[in-house]
Amino acid sequence: MLHTLNCSPEHPALQDCLKLLRAEDALLLLGDGVYLALAQCSNGQALQATGAALYVLEADARAAGVHARLALGFNVVDDAGFVALTERHARQMAWY
Amino acid sequence: MSAAARKSVLVVTRHAQPGRSLARAALDTTLATAAFDQPVNLLFLGAGVLQLIPHQDSSAVGVRNLRKVIDSMPLYDVEHCYVDTDAAQRHGLTTADLPSGAILVDVAAQRALFDAHHHILGF
Amino acid sequence: MLPATAFDREGFLKTRQAWSPAVAEQIAAGEQIELSAAHWEIITLLRAYYEQFDSSPAMRPLVKWVKIHLGADCGRSVYLLSLFPGSPAKIASKIAGLPKPDNCL
Amino acid sequence: MGMAVALNYCLLIMAAPASGYTSLTAARFGAAVIAQGHILPRVFFLDGGTSNGLATAITAQDEKSPLTEWTQLATAHGTELVLCVSSAVKRGLLDSAEAQRHGFPAATAHPQFALGGLGLLVEAMQSADRVITFGAPE
Secondary structure, three states: OOEEEEOOOOOHHHHHHHHHHHOOOOEEEHHHHHHHHHHOHHHHHHHOOOEEEEEEEEHHHHOOOHHHHEEEOEEEEHHHHHHHHHHHHOOOOOOO | OHHHHHHOEEEEEEOOOOOOHHHHHHHHHHHHHHHOOOOEEEEEEEHHHHHHOOOOOOOOOOOOHHHHHHHOOHHHHHOOOEEHHHHHHHOOOOOHOOOOOOEEEOOOHEEEEHHHEEEEEEE | OOOOOOOOOOEEOHHHHHOHHHHHHHHHHHHHOOOHHHHHHHHHHHHHHHHOOOOOHHHHHHHHHHHHHHHHOOOOHHHHHHHOOOOOOHHHHHHHHOOOOOOOO | OOOOOOOOOEEEEEOOOHHOOOOOOOOHHHHHHOOOOOOOEEEEEEEEHHHHHEEEOOOOOOOOHHHHHHHHHHHHHHEEEEEEEHHHHHHOOOOOHHHOOOOOOOOOEOOOOEEEEEHHHHHHHHOOEEEEEOOOOO
């Protein structure tokens, strides 16, 4: 399934998301969620440890300045890429 | 609409109330889906379990008593609701506090719920 | 008799405390319904529902609630429709002095 | 990426337009869904999301207006925009019927948004292959 996460790294939604995230899932970071893709973010490293495919929405990453300091392992997707993720995954859970 | 064509919906409620109206929106969506005879389940996750604290009295703040509305779910033929075991424990909720028909679910069972429905609505 | 100002534009009582059996008769008359013992059974049950669940029921839970308390013969939508033609949950709630069932349901 | 069949999407918007840019993201996503060859018959706005339909919201000239993005989607592709009626009226969003019913002189919801019950969400979910929810922290 696809998870979308739209909250800061300090928000409790992240912990709930982490618990439910599986290696076969995809996670797309949106809004304040993009800060999790910053290199050095320990919560971002916890996301990587789940083995899920990790994505960041390009427009939001740029808006936050995160695109220039992205941790390895996070893939940037544009809007069409976001749609493609929803094609591949029948279910979405929105964490915010 | 044939029963086979019906799509099941899992409503995940993660916010406490009465501070946020999202809890109410999640419950209304669950009841409406059930009222239209579509399969639906409600999962109280994380801070969402705080909606279940018994003996709520919202008369002084002047809003509807959410816990009482939650207790009406069986009349909408939503016989069970699912409750995050860890969060319930963390907030001191015991089985006696929970609505009748509540089922405590650990992470594996929560995940199984996610996988068992056609659509997931995160509130 | 309560004045027209006691009701909203759809005829629901503005304050629940203003309700009495006489007010119920007044509201029912406005709906062209003469209250019988059978009507009163439902009205009393509806008020108990509100007391317990802090909300006015949609049709489905109303039918089930009536079925639990009055049995399968009464717990049917045709029966409720015969007493409160049109929209039983809404009209019976109105007569029982309860808020309009949520628009969304 | 090749796509075999067009999918039927339903969007559920819980994010209020004034509390961040999530509703703009959602509107852009809706446009992208259609651009990718899928269909988007209905967007349902619930809770704080209903504010997206407020006709009197003013956006600075150098920023994007969620209202404009949504109404363009409706105009260009016939996507139905539905505001949950009980969430909407609580927030002062009235169509002309509700305005009249409550004794206000004019509608406050944009005419391209319809007020409707949760049944319209239930119905859209039943026909949808994908339901995508957009919410935002407060």
